[in-house]
Amino acid sequence: MTEAQVKICGLQDVEVLKSMLRLPVDYIGLVFAPSRRQITAERASELVSLLKDWGTGKPPLAAGVFVNPDLEELGDVLSRVPLGVIQLHGSESPAFCQEVKTAFPDVQVWKALPVSADGEEKHGGPMESYAGTVDAVLLDTYDPAQAGGSGRTFAWNQVPAYRKRAQEIGVPLFVAGGLTPDNVGELLADYGPDGVDVSSGVETEGMKDIAKITAFIERVKQS
Template sequence: MADTLIKICGLQDVEVLKSMKILPLDFIGLVFAPSRRRVSAEAASALIAELADWQTGKIPGAAGVFVNPGIQELEELLTVAPLDVVQLHGQESPQFCREVKQAFPQVQVWKALSVAGRTPDAAADIHTLLEGYAGTIDALLLDTYDPQESGGSGRTFDWEQIPLYQQAAAKYALPLFIAGGLRPDNVKELLDGYAPYGVDVSSGVESSGSKDIAKMTAFVERVKQS
């Protein structure tokens, strides 16, 4: 089985990022949506520049997190901060995702979906939803539904729904990342039970609202050992 990809999201501080260069990461996440973790285009550019001399041999990709952006907003930001991934966390339609892919062929487009309660027709609904996005995105990310926030809630969702999404994602060849409340002490349970393509962590590797190198290291080690 291929190694699970790891993304650590919500980076803001260059010195913290420098301390992470020993970690075998696949992506870092930079938040441009309203959030306490939000960074400016200029700050993102400085963070992305630090990725060039990553010490594990593989340079992580830079994923930018957006909520309902406009094409012009993305164009202006990408001019300053050369992202590898545009990660959409709002109500972006398949048509908008297609427009982003066409406008910026140099980046991947990921769509985040919020997972709420299970419905009687969940399997059919999920297949219909993903069929709409097939061909318009490069990956799918599941996060915990929160009426106040578009991610970063620090809470898990009902993992028993993951197989429904995995089945539909596999049908449309969409890699599936899992986010929402992951921590060093629960990520192994997720991996053992569901073997996702990738995991995405933010608040679960923080202490007092800041990224904690000990927690990040522990998280990565748990993933790599599974």
């Protein structure tokens, strides 16, 4: 089985990222959408500049998280922050995802699909409609009050079916929502997504915790 990829999302602090420079991280997530983890383009640029000093293998790609942006907003951020991924976390249509790919051909486009607690796709689906317009799909727990970041899990027994559908359209499947160092090993061992995305699960009192980040990454890379 291929080693799962790991994304640490919602980074804001330079010192936290400096403490991660020797960890095997595949993606870091920078939130540009309204959120308590929202970051300015200026701070994001400062964080991304640290990636050139990554101490292990290939440095992670920076993923910018947006909710229902327009092309102008994306272009403005990309002119200041060299993102490797645009992660669309709202109700963006397949047609809009294609517009983004065309406008920014050197950047991956990921689409987050919200999934209810019982595993049902909410707005943004069905996954198959995004075939050819995105480079990855990310499942996150549906929250009617916000686009992601709920810190709650959904029915993981649905993951294998989603992964099969993702394989059919030729993209990897990431899972987010309620992941922690204590449960990510179970998710990977039992349900086999291609990657995992964590934010609140590696925080203590709302701040990123390097001990939890390290433990989470170790669990993923050992699974």
